[in-house]
Ligand code: IPM
């Protein structure tokens with residue numbers, strides 16, 4: 296029987312609770328589809344700072360590199376907010392992205408039919424088909440460029456640098472074209488080419504790479520317009536490809552359109568099949584330990600893990616189907632509505648796992 300090795304980075308806040316439920320679901324999928332998974336835990340974020348003094352201990356990088364995939368809960372919490380930038384939990388997240396070469400961040404934002412009324416957009420605007428995939432560059436740009444403090448005109452000043460090389464742009468753009476080919480074959484590249492030189496290089500490169508993908512319809516949009524179009528007519532988008540910073544901002548906006556940030560997963564992919572999967576929501580320290588957090592974004596991240604790192608596409612579809620079905624029966628507090636059963640984090644995990652029987656996918 297094929298065995299896969301998964302590293303669990305439970306992290307902080309609600310991280311451990313939601314990862315536990317995703318593991319239940321992965322184990323059930325393994326049982327039904329005939330493979331096995333062994334897990335190893337490693338430290339990242341606040342808990343790593345508390346236990347080792349560093350947000351990303353070397354052993355964590357080693358364990359992740361030796362694994363087939365990494366499942367992450369969430370990092371961060373008030374107790375670490377006062378630390379200097381390089382020692383904050385977030386530095387651990389940026390560090391693991393860089394160390395594993397996870398340059399392609401896939402963030403789907405779609406409407407779950409039973410949750411349609413949760414969208415802050417009017418029903419005639421949100422439609423019933425919103426299904427966007429944001430492909431965000433994750434290991435370059437202003438997040439990793441030179442930064443510093445200087446003096447200018449006698450005043451304290453600071454700077455950060457947006458820098459992209461052509462190979463960095465080419466690889467993320469190719470990833471985006473390939474995923475678009477498997478979807479509705481529309482790709483919108485978002486930049487600020489009317490102002491930024493780095494965006495002009497980005498756009499030139501996108502246009503050149505597009506020749507390799509004649510079956511995909513390509514468009515370009517300035518980031519300010521894209522932010523507006525997302526709330527004006529989200530149904531016009533299929534796949535969006537953009538830089539690290541623009542992708543960070545637009546993916547939060549897109550996630551809100553679905554009305555339920557507790558539902559959305561993400562995948563961070565490298566050139567190999569090794570990937571890191573995490574919910575897009577944060578560690579929600581206020582909710583931790585109460586058993587009320589929504590585990591579905593982490594469960595859907597596990598579905599992405601099954602697909603992209605383990606190649607278990609049927610198991611992945613089955614998990615997604617089980618989540619859709621679970622939503623019709625019960626809800627955690629964040630998405631609860633009159634007429635639905637209100638369940639805890641663990642009950643939701645049990646419900647989804649119980650719906651995985653392999654009969655449909
Ligand atoms: C995200 C988060 C991170 C980012 C933070 C926590 C460093 O906002 O994954 O979108 O900015 O990339």
Ligand code: MG
Nearest residue numbers: 543544546547
């Ligand atoms: Mg973000």
